[in-house]
Amino acid sequence: MPVTxxxxxxxxxxxPxxxxxxxxxxxxxxxxMTGTDWIWQQSAGPTVFAPFKADTDYFASDKQWMLNLRVQGLDALLAKLRxxxxxxxxxxxxxxxxxxxxARIHDPEGNAIELWEPPS
Structure with a gap:
């Protein structure tokens, strides 16, 4: 498979x-945003790639996408966000x-962000 x-x-x-x-x-x-460092180094782990039906109610109908971020320590992150x-x-x-x-949050422009802590 050529895609990695x-x-x-x-x-x-x-x-922006x-x-x-x-x-x-x-x-x-x-x-x-320091120097020429425009790369986000991620931890390895599962990535879900899943188109949803056009009429899904899982996220806002006026948005074409929802970002799902894999996290560790969801409770601590939620406390920081609160x-x-x-x-x-x-x-x-x-x-x-x-x-x-x-858990779900929204960025300042209203885009949904799903925070996902996979099972350990």
Missing amino acids: GIGGLFFRARD GALTKWYFDHLGVGAT SAGIEIITKAEWDTPETGRF
């Missing part, structure tokens, strides 16, 4: 600089021993 992984995620933003900083400050995602005033959505039915735990 996702090489990038590119999307439009009203204020501010959104890049928000993702880095709150989630540690993306470039550090202290920064970021609204968090959790639902008991999202969490299962087979799939792990989930």
